Amino acid sequence: MKTNAHATLASILRWLGVVALPAVLMLSFLWAGGWLTPSRLTQAAMLDALQKGGGMQSGFRRNHAKGICVTGWFDGNGNASILSTATVLQKARVPVIGRFALAGGLPYQADAPGKVRSMALRLSPSDGQEWRMGINDIPVFPVGTPQEFHDLQLAARPDPTTGKPDPARMRAFLTGHPWLQPAMVQIGQRTVSSGFGDDTYYSLDSFLLVAEGGTKTAIRWAMVPVQPAVPDGSHANDHDYLFHQIIDDIHAHPLQWRLMVTLASKDDAIDNPSKEWSQDDRQIDAGTLTLTGIESEENGACTGITFDPLVLPKGIMPSADPILPARSAVYMRSFYLRSGEHPTAPAISHEMTIPSANAKDKKS
Amino acid sequence: MKTVASFALPSRVLHWVMAVMILAMLLIGVSMASTVGADYDRLVALHRPLGSAILVLAILRLGNRLHTPPPPLPRDLPPVMKLGAHASHVLLYALMIALPLVGWGMLSAGAYPIPLLGQSVLLPPILPHDPMLWAWLRWTHTVLAFLLFGVVLAHIAAALFHGLIRRDGVLRSMLWREKP
Numbered sequence: 001m002k003t004n005a006h007a008t009l010a011s012i013l014r015w016l017g018v019v020a021l022p023a024v025l026m027l028s029f030l031w032a033g034g035w036l037t038p039s040r041l042t043q044a045a046m047l048d049a050l051q052k053g054g055g056m057q058s059g060f061r062r063n064h065a066k067g068i069c070v071t072g073w074f075d076g077n078g079n080a081s082i083l084s085t086a087t088v089l090q091k092a093r094v095p096v097i098g099r100f101a102l103a104g105g106l107p108y109q110a111d112a113p114g115k116v117r118s119m120a121l122r123l124s125p126s127d128g129q130e131w132r133m134g135i136n137d138i139p140v141f142p143v144g145t146p147q148e149f150h151d152l153q154l155a156a157r158p159d160p161t162t163g164k165p166d167p168a169r170m171r172a173f174l175t176g177h178p179w180l181q182p183a184m185v186q187i188g189q190r191t192v193s194s195g196f197g198d199d200t201y202y203s204l205d206s207f208l209l210v211a212e213g214g215t216k217t218a219i220r221w222a223m224v225p226v227q228p229a230v231p232d233g234s235h236a237n238d239h240d241y242l243f244h245q246i247i248d249d250i251h252a253h254p255l256q257w258r259l260m261v262t263l264a265s266k267d268d269a270i271d272n273p274s275k276e277w278s279q280d281d282r283q284i285d286a287g288t289l290t291l292t293g294i295e296s297e298e299n300g301a302c303t304g305i306t307f308d309p310l311v312l313p314k315g316i317m318p319s320a321d322p323i324l325p326a327r328s329a330v331y332m333r334s335f336y337l338r339s340g341e342h343p344t345a346p347a348i349s350h351e352m353t354i355p356s357a358n359a360k361d362k363k364s
Numbered sequence: 365m366k367t368v369a370s371f372a373l374p375s376r377v378l379h380w381v382m383a384v385m386i387l388a389m390l391l392i393g394v395s396m397a398s399t400v401g402a403d404y405d406r407l408v409a410l411h412r413p414l415g416s417a418i419l420v421l422a423i424l425r426l427g428n429r430l431h432t433p434p435p436p437l438p439r440d441l442p443p444v445m446k447l448g449a450h451a452s453h454v455l456l457y458a459l460m461i462a463l464p465l466v467g468w469g470m471l472s473a474g475a476y477p478i479p480l481l482g483q484s485v486l487l488p489p490i491l492p493h494d495p496m497l498w499a500w501l502r503w504t505h506t507v508l509a510f511l512l513f514g515v516v517l518a519h520i521a522a523a524l525f526h527g528l529i530r531r532d533g534v535l536r537s538m539l540w541r542e543k544p
């Protein structure tokens with residue numbers, strides 16, 4: 001009797017031994033994948049917030065959905081080459097694929113002066129050391145962390161009855177985040193240029209240049225237009241006036257921007273894109289971007305890639321800015337989802353980008 | 365105690381090194397695919413070279429497996445179990461090779477540069493740039509990874525079943541060499 005009980009107990013223990021290790025591994029897997037921690041900020045949660053805050057259309061980018069492809073080149077002048085070994089910053093010309101866009105997830109939204117505009121670029125030197133960037137025409141980013149970005153999207157989501165953000169919800173977000181007040185004010189008070197072509201675009205996030213000997217320099221940069229900036233004036237009651245204008249401009253003549261690199265000084269926040277840097281920082285003119293071609297997203301080369309800000313060449317590194325890894329992760333997920341969907345025709349069609357006799361008439 | 369011959373030393377070393385690497389890769393994979401935190405790019409930067417190392421080791425290991433056949437399973441093992449063992453081993457080899465190839469292929473199709481160590485070493489693309497293919501392979505990478513995890517769990521449970529319930533020497537044959 002006693003030995004029998006012993007044998008049963010031993011057998012139970014042995015079976016437990018068989019199950020224990022797989023069970024522990026299963027739990028580790030579930031934990032690592034975030035299934036046991038629903039509060040973890042995931043790619044899916046960020047895309048969900050973007051969809052609620054700025055809309056979404058299947059087949060299009062989950063943010064900056066309305067856009068147009070451009071092509072051209074970048075001429076590095078070597079001025080920044082003491083600070084970075086990146087091939088794109090040496091004295092050389094590299095081909096560029098780019099994209100202008102309006103912030104927000106709705107690809108058919110109407111152009112308007114106050115909407116945030118963006119420039120995205122992929123600089124491809126022949127050695128494969130690519131530099132991709134997505135840069136916006138606001139002086140600072142409204143938030144400093146992915147969680148704040150997520151919460152701001154939810155706070156800004158349109159009220160179903162009015163179609164506008166609920167002012168009470170926005171106020172609650174702002175009172176809960178008083179440290180973001182200066183950034184909001186700076187964004188609200190920025191001067192708005194007439195279009196994509198005379199706009200200045202900022203990296204907002206900070207990066208590190210790495211020199212030959214390994215010295216690191218924290219930087220931000222801006223693409224500053226060579227063509228004079230014209231203040232936003234009156235424009236025809238045209239749903240796509242910004243895009244019509246950039247199409248006409250590029251067909252008329254190449255557009256150029258200077259890559260102005262700003263070096264951080266002692267008190268500049270390296271890890272927070274919502275904080276402005278000192279006006280006295282040293283700046284380096286590192287090269288010139290020239291855009292000569294423009295195409296619809298229907299057939300342009302910018303559609304099938306994502307401008308992941310962590311696709312960096314040797315010689316440029318991410319800073320500790322927490323927005324950067326979040327962008328890399330979410331852009332990849334957005335690119336994955338939209339690439340598997342069937343988009344409808346974009347607002348800016350192929351026909352609209354063909355230089356027409358009509359467009360030439362308008363300019364003469 | 366019934367005796368089963370042991371695996372040769374190189375086979376055992378490859379087995380345990382890769383067991384650790386594959387379990388680590390599965391955990392790194394699901395954690396990076398579900399975070400926008402500061403670890404995201406560090407985990408991805410670890411995932412690519414570790415996955416590529418698994419591909420190289422898996423090919424070496426397949427060569428080793430064909431060159432040095434494993435010890436036979438115990439003669440009294442029921443035929444269903446024998447079949448299950450063989451089928452799951454074939455599946456494990458197939459996934460160890462397919463999964464990193466899909467990872468490499470999907471980044472190629474998505475036109476991502478594929479840096480390995482820092483930013484100095486770039487893997488060349490193995491597929492043409494094709495966004496639809498990228499989306500399809502990214503999905504496939506998840507499905508195959510989850511399948512691999514399932515097969516690994518079953519494999520571990522089976523090994524422990526041999527070691528603790530049947531006590532037929534099969535588990536020991538991968539652990540140490542029986543003294544003659």
Ligand code: HEM
Pocket residue numbers: 046050060061062063064067099100101118119120133134135136141145146149202203204205273305306307323326327330331334335338
């Ligand atoms: C955590 C914060 C952010 C999130 C979650 C986010 C999300 C996104 C997503 C999902 C896309 C679409 C990507 C694609 O499908 O290819 C996108 C595009 C873009 N984002 Fe962000 N973004 C963030 C911060 C920023 C910042 C700080 C900047 C500017 C410095 C920026 C500039 C851009 C630009 C320029 C594009 C358009 C790229 C293109 O034209 O393809 N974003 N963003």
Ligand code: HEM
Pocket residue numbers: 329332386389390391392393394395396397411412414415416418419460463464465467468471478505506509510512
């Ligand atoms: C045996 C080798 C490998 C294993 C076990 C593995 C496993 C995984 C797992 C479990 C995921 C998460 C899937 C999900 O939850 O959706 C993942 C994602 C991923 N893997 Fe792998 N992988 C391997 C090899 C590779 C290789 C060689 C590469 C590239 C060269 C690669 C690139 C990626 C990328 C880019 C992701 C997506 C990350 C994201 O969604 O943000 N993997 N992998």
